Amino acid sequence: MAFNEETVANVANLARLNLTDEQKQKFAGEVDGILNWVEQLQEVNVDGIEPLISVTEQTEAIRADVVTDGNIQADLMKNAPESAHGFYVVPKMVE
Amino acid sequence: MYTIKGNTSDWELVIGLEVHCQIISKAKVFSGASAEFGAEQNTHVSLVDAAFPGMLPVLNEECIRQSVKTGLGLNAKINKYSRFDRKNYFYADLPQGYQISQLYYPIVGEGFIEVHTSEGDRRIGVERLHLEQDAGKSIHDMHPSKSFIDLNRSGVGLMEIVSKPDMRSPEEAGEYLRQLRAIVRALGTCDGNMDEGSMRCDVNVSVRKVGKTILRDREVKNVNSVRFVMQAIEIEANRQVEVYENGGTVRQETRLFDPNNGETRPMRSKENAHDYRYFPDPDLLPVILTDEYIEQIRASLPELPEAKKKRYVAELGLTDYDAHVLTLDVETSRYFEEAIIGQDAKKVANWVMGDLFGYLNKNGLTVSNSPVSAKNLGALVGLIADGTISGKIAKEVFEIMAETGKEPAVIVEEKGLKQESDTGAIEKLIEEILSANQDKVAEIKAGKDKLKGWFVGQIMKASGGKVNPALANQLLDKKLAE
Amino acid sequence: MTDLINLHISEAADLLAKKEISSVELTQAHLSEMEKGCVLNAFITETPERAMADAEASDKRRANGESFGALDGIPIANKDLYCTKDVRTTAASKILSKFVPTYESTVTQNLKDAGTVMLGKVNTDQFAMGGSTRTSYFGESKNPWTDANGEYTLTPGGSSGGSAAAVAAGLCMGATGSDTGGSIRQPASFCGITGIKPTYGRCSRWGIVAFASSLDQAGPMARSVKDCAIMLETMAGYDKKDSTSVNTPVPNYVSALTGDIRGKKIGIPKEYRMDGMNEDVAKVWDKGIQLLKDAGAEIVDISMPHTKYALPVYYIIACAEASSNLSRYDGVRYTTRVEGATLDDMYKNTRTDGFGDEVIRRILLGTFVLSAGFYDAYYTRAQRVRRLIAEDFKKAFETVDAILAPAAPTPALSFADMANMDPVSTYLGDVFTTPSSLAGVPSLALPVGMSSGGLPIGLQIIGKHFDENTVFQVADVMEKSAGFNLMPHRVKG
Structure with missing residues (x-):
């Protein structure tokens, strides 16, 4: 399948990126090239092969239900581009 | 059967509910910050909840236990293998840019809930329960052009309970939601508080011509009370019928219910087709549960509303209706069971559902903050049973209990409301009344038995209601026979 | 006087223990070398004051007989992917260019607790995406090994290129790196270090800072096998804050360096000998095989049939995970922000401005392979092939104790050559390293020979899961027998 400029535009929107037409063209070509190269995986017979999600052969480490963290409002705000009264501030969202 | 009458056909509803229940736990599902509601903004937040670079989730065992418990309460299959997936989307109150959820391998599989409606009992299927994290909150009214973000709720454990599309009327949906709420509250896995948002409901509604196949599914987001869920279903179903009847088509979309205008409207933020790009979260490993673990939780389950209801009918002799009402809320049944210790359960039930509920509703209270304690209400019923006070006086005592919180025996003592049982004094009283009404005595003796009631009334009146009516009757007969 | 900047960590540790040198002297020597070496652009952020304070504290401990051990007082550098408390952490990106963490990563905390001296944060490819440091927002680092004209025109490799350049040039004694698909091993090979x-x-x-969670792994880079063993012993260990960190004890790696590998079975995978293989690399590989044979190891030819699929599998999985991991850089909490009228505009402006081209390319690819309709064809298929690759290793390790392979397909490339390469051609640089990354097995790269052009060439020794001991043991023998003790020409001061 061809990864064209329209696909780039859709994917860029999902990933919240703003691409110029020139960038769209460039990335469409490059990503399409990568996808063509990746096509070689189609020749592998994967019938009955379970996807490998993690190489770690242990199960989820669980923690006890204890409050051990929090109350670091100042730390949270320290690097914030905009904050007020201990809130993060963003352009108004509409609903 | 519930249908909407159209010009061309009768329409049937197909309803499914997705209910988000905030898990009761001390800490959040993937971080050690407190899960408590109502703290100062961004204080119950860790670096993990705010998705700082390099932060990693670690699962809280309690959230697993609570999910399994809930699954067992829903008569559901517990999956011994489950796993977490990322649901990717951007929103200001979703710091990671993805929600950790369970799409492919949820912790709980199929189950069911029994509901009771005017059309009888029905079993509504549960499709699944999965564990996920809650998002933060955006506050829009603090600034004209800005939104403020509070992440206290970000990362609190949520159980999403998805029903099968088994419901056919707003009433059924309402009952399903009430019953589900009763179950999670009885289990102590969610406090079911829809006002504070600890329980939230998305409604899938569609309509079809009776007996025909389904048309389009529509989701109504975040409806926050049982009443609103029922309203939203009715309004949305009628709207869809109207569209179809007029030859239109219904778009598959997410709508928002506005209880103020009584209408549903498309959600702007959901206009763009979503592609959540679910994939297994590589930061978390599979959760493997043993039979032993599941059985241990099963053994620790409290009695659930449905079982409790059956027991109330069989053992306490309550009616189906009374048993249903008293088991819909765990606090109510807990109150009831405390109040009936040593008392007649049916009489206590009448007091709970009558005077107590009446008083609580009028004053916006619940059994948990009732000024009349369960023990005191039981004691009040006891005072009637042993003849200390009459039922009429008991109503008076109840009012004082509700105002003061005092024990009924103390009130009876203080106010001198104790029923007169000194036969000598009562006999004297009766003699006085009889002698003052010789004409009526003569009539009775001539056979006009009905007048006895009049005398009893006079006796009660003269004693200020303190005479036990049965005793009054007995003594009156004795005196008349003399 | 001892040449302080040529010492290995193990040597310096002895001298410190004997109080023949102080950490302050050692640190000062490296700080002045860093000044001279600034042409290499190895560091993004230098922390000389912090370094001197660390060194003074170390010397004080030692004077009081309270030294923390072999790493106490040793000057090191941290890849700028490790969050360091109160020291800017950029991931070599614009979007995090102002980020000062209030917390310290577990691995750098472990090193700090061992008494190391932090000289600063070293360059990397942006978000560790790349094999050259060219994608860094702070400019490329130079390989201290020069071209035929004696110019610094070569890449140190990447992504841990700043770490490799700094270690090779003697700007620090060791450095942390991180490896997702070869990001420690390829630059080690390019710069002639371990x-x-x-x-x-x-x-x-x-x-x-996460790139691809199922692959990312921290590791040390230094000028000897022993130094890496010393560093890893401190860096490694179970961490209850990382569910994927494994709860098994960390053995004493240094004690694994017995010098005796007689009878060890070393596998030589035939699929790594690819058509058109670089001759110098092939020669060094053959040399390595001979060295191990001479040391008494048994050489076994093995087959790992799915090797050639590792690269495309890697790029699908790594980019998919990255596309999700990088969603948190959104202009709300700690990144730069470029304003916009709506929230979405702000997101888009911030992210487009804050990410470089390679990062954007990988986010686009990763987003695409996870999107509806393509997930199974790309992502799930890649995970299935990943299992086949892991099984190749499992099968191989039923018969061999370790595997010997080249670390990189070429010696260090020049930036000029790289400028003309398309993305796929640059990805080919990871051809030998991605299989072991996908399988999650340990792999060490060390310099074994030189190219005809006078550049170092490294080999990889790959071991079984959690058997770093055998890897170190074999590598140590090869290091000693290869006698590779060349350093790049000292940077022109």
């Missing part, structure tokens, strides 16, 4: 990617799960990932 680096190990331990078993996935050996080191905690907590506090390391």
